[in-house]
Amino acid sequence: MNMYVVVAVAILITMVLALIRALMGPSVYDRVLAVNVFGTKTVLFLSVIAFLYGRPDFLDLALAYALVNMVGILAVLEFVQNRSVKSSEEAADD
Amino acid sequence: MIDLVIDVLSWILLILGGSCVLIGGVGGLRLPNFYTRIHASSLTDTMGNILIFLGLMLQAGFTLATLKLFAVMLFLLLTGPTATYALANAALLSGIKPDTGSTNDDNTEESPK
Amino acid sequence: MIFIFAVFLLSLLVITAIAIVRTNNLFSAVMLTSIFSLLMAANFFILDAADVALTEAAIGAGVTTVIFLCALALTADRAKPNKERRKVAYGAVGILASLMIYATFDKPPLGDPDAPVHQHVAPWYIEKTPEYMDFPNIVTAVLSSFRGYDTLGEVFVVFAACIGVLFILGVPVPGNAKPAPMQQKKGLHHHLIPQVVGRLIIPFIVLFGLYTQFHGEYGPGGGFQAGAIIATGIILYALLEGESKALQAVPRRVLMGMVIGGALLFGGVGVICMLMGGNFLDYSVLAADPVWGRQLGIIIIEAGVGMTVCGALLSIFHAFASRERAS
Amino acid sequence: MKLLELLGYFNYWVFAIVLTVGLYAVISKANLIKKLIGLSIFQSAVFLMYITMDKVEGGTAPIIQAGVEDQVFSNPLPQVLILTAIVVGVSTLALGLAMVVRIKESYGTIEENEILDAD
Numbered sequence: 001m002n003m004y005v006v007v008a009v010a011i012l013i014t015m016v017l018a019l020i021r022a023l024m025g026p027s028v029y030d031r032v033l034a035v036n037v038f039g040t041k042t043v044l045f046l047s048v049i050a051f052l053y054g055r056p057d058f059l060d061l062a063l064a065y066a067l068v069n070m071v072g073i074l075a076v077l078e079f080v081q082n083r084s085v086k087s088s089e090e091a092a093d094d
Numbered sequence: 095m096i097d098l099v100i101d102v103l104s105w106i107l108l109i110l111g112g113s114c115v116l117i118g119g120v121g122g123l124r125l126p127n128f129y130t131r132i133h134a135s136s137l138t139d140t141m142g143n144i145l146i147f148l149g150l151m152l153q154a155g156f157t158l159a160t161l162k163l164f165a166v167m168l169f170l171l172l173t174g175p176t177a178t179y180a181l182a183n184a185a186l187l188s189g190i191k192p193d194t195g196s197t198n199d200d201n202t203e204e205s206p207k
Numbered sequence: 208m209i210f211i212f213a214v215f216l217l218s219l220l221v222i223t224a225i226a227i228v229r230t231n232n233l234f235s236a237v238m239l240t241s242i243f244s245l246l247m248a249a250n251f252f253i254l255d256a257a258d259v260a261l262t263e264a265a266i267g268a269g270v271t272t273v274i275f276l277c278a279l280a281l282t283a284d285r286a287k288p289n290k291e292r293r294k295v296a297y298g299a300v301g302i303l304a305s306l307m308i309y310a311t312f313d314k315p316p317l318g319d320p321d322a323p324v325h326q327h328v329a330p331w332y333i334e335k336t337p338e339y340m341d342f343p344n345i346v347t348a349v350l351s352s353f354r355g356y357d358t359l360g361e362v363f364v365v366f367a368a369c370i371g372v373l374f375i376l377g378v379p380v381p382g383n384a385k386p387a388p389m390q391q392k393k394g395l396h397h398h399l400i401p402q403v404v405g406r407l408i409i410p411f412i413v414l415f416g417l418y419t420q421f422h423g424e425y426g427p428g429g430g431f432q433a434g435a436i437i438a439t440g441i442i443l444y445a446l447l448e449g450e451s452k453a454l455q456a457v458p459r460r461v462l463m464g465m466v467i468g469g470a471l472l473f474g475g476v477g478v479i480c481m482l483m484g485g486n487f488l489d490y491s492v493l494a495a496d497p498v499w500g501r502q503l504g505i506i507i508i509e510a511g512v513g514m515t516v517c518g519a520l521l522s523i524f525h526a527f528a529s530r531e532r533a534s
Numbered sequence: 535m536k537l538l539e540l541l542g543y544f545n546y547w548v549f550a551i552v553l554t555v556g557l558y559a560v561i562s563k564a565n566l567i568k569k570l571i572g573l574s575i576f577q578s579a580v581f582l583m584y585i586t587m588d589k590v591e592g593g594t595a596p597i598i599q600a601g602v603e604d605q606v607f608s609n610p611l612p613q614v615l616i617l618t619a620i621v622v623g624v625s626t627l628a629l630g631l632a633m634v635v636r637i638k639e640s641y642g643t644i645e646e647n648e649i650l651d652a653d
Contacts, residue, residue, distance in 0.1 A: 003101075003104065003105050003108050003109075003149075004108075006108065006109065006112060007108045007109075007111065007112045007146060007149075008212060009112075010112030010113065010115055010116050011112070011115060012212065012215055012216075013116060013119065014115050014116055014118065014119030015119075015219065016219065017119035017120060017122060017123045018119060018122060018123075018135075019219055019222065019223065019242065020123055021122055021123050021131070022223075022226075022238070022239060022242060023222070023226050025235070027128060027185070027190060028232060028234050028235050028238070029128055029181065029184065029185040029188075029190060030128060030131065031235045031238040031239065032181055032184070032238055033122065033128070033131060033132055033135065033181060034122070034238075034242070035238050035241050035242055036135075036136075036174075036177050036178065036181060037118070037119070037122060037135045037139065038242050038245055039177075039241075039245060039268070040139050040143065040170060040174055041115070042245045042248065042249055043166065043170060044115070044142070044143065044146055045249060046248075046249065046252055046260075047146075047147070047150060047163065047166060048146070048150070049209070049212075049249075049252060049253065051150060051153060051154075052209065053209075053594065055594065055595065055599070056154055056157070056159035056162075057158075057159070057426055057597075057599075058252070058257050058426075058427060058595070059159060059162040059163060059166065060162070060257075060261060060419070060426055060427055060428065061248075061252060061257065061260055061261050061264055061427065062162075062166050063162060063165060063166050063169070063415060064261055064264045064265055064268075064415065064419075064432075064436060065245075065248075065264050065268060066165075066166045066169040066170050066173065067169055067173070067408065067411060067412045067415055067436075068264065068265065068268040068269045068412070068436065068439050069173060069177065069268050070173040070176055070177045070180075070404075070405075070408070070443075071268065071269035071272075071273065071439055071442060071443050071446070072241055072268060072269060072272040072273070073177040073180050073181055074176075074177070074180050074395065074401055074405070074443065074446050074447070075272055075273045075276050075446060076180070076181070076184055076238075076276065077180040077181070077183055077184040077187075077395065077398070077401070078395060078446050079184075079276045079279070079280055080184040080187050080188050081184070081187055081395070082280060082531070083280065084187050084188065169408065169411070172404050172407065172408060173404065173408065175400075176400055176401055176404040176405075179398075179400045179401065180395075180398070180401055183398065213545075214544055217544065217545065217548040218548075220548060220552060220582075221548055221551050221552060221555075224551075224552045224555045224556070224575050225555055227559075227571060227575065228555055228556075228558060228559040228563075228568075228571075228572060228575070233565070233567055233568065236568065236571055237571075240571060240574070243575070243578065244578075247578055247581070247582070250582065250585075251581075251585055254585050254586060254588065254589050254608075255588065255589055255590075255593060255594060255595045255596075255608035256585045256588060256595065256608070256612075256613045256616070257595040257597065258595075258613055258617055259581075259585060259613050259616050259617050259620070262617050262620045262621065263620055266620055266621060266624050270624060271624055271627070274624070274627070274628050274631060275631070278567065278631040278632075278634065278635060279567070281635045281638065282567065282634060282635060282638040282644050283638070283643075283644060286563065286564075286565035286567070286568050286645075287564070287565065287645055289563075289564045289645075289647065291564070291647070292561065292562045293562055295561075295562075296558050296561045296562035297558075297562075299557075299561065300554045300555075300557055300558045300561075301554075303554050303557065304550050304551060304553075304554040307549075307550035307553070307554070308546075308547055308550050311543055311546035311547060311549075311550065312543065314543075314546055316543060317543075317545055317586060317589055317591075318589050318590055318591030318592075318593075319591070320590050320591060320606075322587070324587045324588070324609055324611075324612070325590060325609055328611065329609045329610065329611050332610055332611065333596065333607050333610065336598075337598060343597050343598035343599070343600070344596075344597045344598075345596040345597065345598070345607065345610040346596055346597070346610045346613050346614055346617070348610075349610050349611060349614045350614045350617065350618070354611075354614060357614070357615070357618065358614075358618060361618035361619075361621070361622050364622050364625070364626075365621060365622055365625045368622070368625035368626050368628065368629045369625060371629045371632070372625075372628050372629055372632045375629070375632040375633060375635075375636055376632050376635065376636070425597075426597060427595075427597065429617075431617060431618065431620075431621045434621075435621065516621055519625060520624070520625070523625065523628045523632075526632065527628075527631070527632070527635070530635065
């Protein structure tokens with residue numbers, strides 16, 4: 001039994017749990033939370049698989065995800081914020 | 095001898111990290127409302143990251159891979175909590191109240207206002 | 208063991224795809240799309256396609272989500288349920304799926320080394336890359352030299368799509384002449400934590416993009432990935448500081464120059480090769496030593512690809528975001 | 535090797551199912567953004583099929599490792615095609631979304647049947 005396999009299985013199970021949360025909802029933010037969890041789990045999974053393949057030079061991929069993953073979530077925050085600004089302005093116009 | 099010690103250490107770290115991640119996943123699924131779920135998954139995420147990457151670093155030895163692993167860990171430690179902050183803020187802005195005790199199933203599929 | 212992981216991830220992929228199609232909330236559909244993209248990247252990686260996985264990571268995690276969210280902000284975030292064509296659709300789709308699954312049994316199974324795909328030019332590429340280019344990444348070699356024509360075509364498609372988006376969204380918003388006084392409210396100014404972390408991390412994103420660009424001959428990477436990663440970094444700046452600030456940092460003229468200049472650079476290298484007595488995109492004539500000539504040509508055209516992709520993605524983002532500001 | 539063979543077909547089955555799920559969204563949903571999402575799922579299914587074809591048993595990613603002899607490499611050609619297709623895919627998706635935005639501004643709706651009624 002390889003130690004990488006054990007961790008990879010744990011990460012995969014967590015991915016399934018996060019996916020169930022994404023499918024169940026109930027609010028859209030639970031889905032965003034699931035996306036966030038899924039993102040970090042993908043980083044971990046890719047790193048572990050790179051070691052399992054014996055090609056640690058592929059850690060570039062995990063690095064790319066670690067850097068870029070936050071952008072999507074910040075975009076969600078901006079989206080929600082603009083919408084609340086817009087709707088409050090519309091309410092003031094009425 | 096030293097190889098054995100390193101192997102045992104990384105086994106321990108990796109298994110601890112794996113269980114941290116797993117606990118976070120279960121918490122994110124089972125806890126009753128949104129803010130408790132975000133709490134569970136973000137905290138365990140950070141701990142799990144540190145443990146798993148330390149375990150992998152021990153295996154990699156003194157190579158470029160260790161440096162990359164360290165960078166990935168560092169960036170995850172920075173971006174993970176930031177993303178969680180942004181998410182909690184977005185939820186608060188759209189009117190999901192952090193209530194105590196009761197389950198808040200009343201905001202089902204409501205698109206945020 | 209790894210194949211069991213693959214089956215697992217592929218099953219999750221199917222579940223996610225069905226969930227995306229079923230939901231009527233477009234916002235959650237977009238969120239599920241980004242899970243879909245993460246799963247695709249993991250699958251690509253397991254199937255030995257590191258370069259493709261890196262591309263999917265660079266594009267799927269940032270750019271796609273941001274463009275989708277901008278479009279949702281401009282349109283609507285809920286779809287109205289309709290059940291009109293459902294029966295016909297189920298029928299058509301069911302027949303198609305069963306036909307295709309029936310057809311798969313004629314395909315060679317996964318990993319079969321005797322499959323027709325592996326017989327024609329691919330072994331030649333693998334064999335000749337060390338000799339012709341003298342660098343390890345075969346994908347980059349095929350991308351930029353052996354099949355340079357394809358890549359040139361793809362770069363021009365990206366270019367054309369970018370021009371198309373600018374044409375469609377460049378016209379003024381109908382029936383709305385009021386200036387935007389709420390401009391300073393844009394961005395995540397009052398969120399301290401994203402501000403600090405973002406400022407810390409943007410240089411690293413751009414640096415990593417440049418690393419991907421210039422390390423593309425030696426590891427996974429190349430112009431396409433680098434362009435997308437750098438674009439993501441600047442989009443992050445736009446999210447934090449407001450879109451107009453990002454336009455000040457990288458003005459529209461510069462973006463247009465990057466898009467056009469990159470495409471021209473790629474084509475221009477081809478023409479120079481012809482002028483120097485070779486074929487179009489035959490870089491070996493660029494220097495006295497053919498191997499060094501090829502390496503030089505590849506570095507230049509990868510830079511061109513990176514410029515075009517980065518400029519195009521950023522122009523597209525600005526086209527959507529400034530329309531959002533104007534409306 | 536029995537398991538590996540079965541998995542080979544499993545990849546193609548997943549391709550078929552995901553492709554048809556995307557197609558279903560394109561033909562049965564009236565919402566234009568939903569159609570575009572369906573189109574991108576369809577596209578991803580095609581990517582998956584190409585990448586499935588590139589795998590060689592016992593192979594590794596086609597980046598030569600220094601100091602390792604006799605490596606078997608997976609096929610680089612499908613990877614090249616898909617690598618460029620992903621970037622092109624996102625730009626064409628943006629083109630489609632731009633059109634949807636203009637349709638929304640002109641018609642006030644992005645539901646296909648309402649647009650047809652308005653014409």
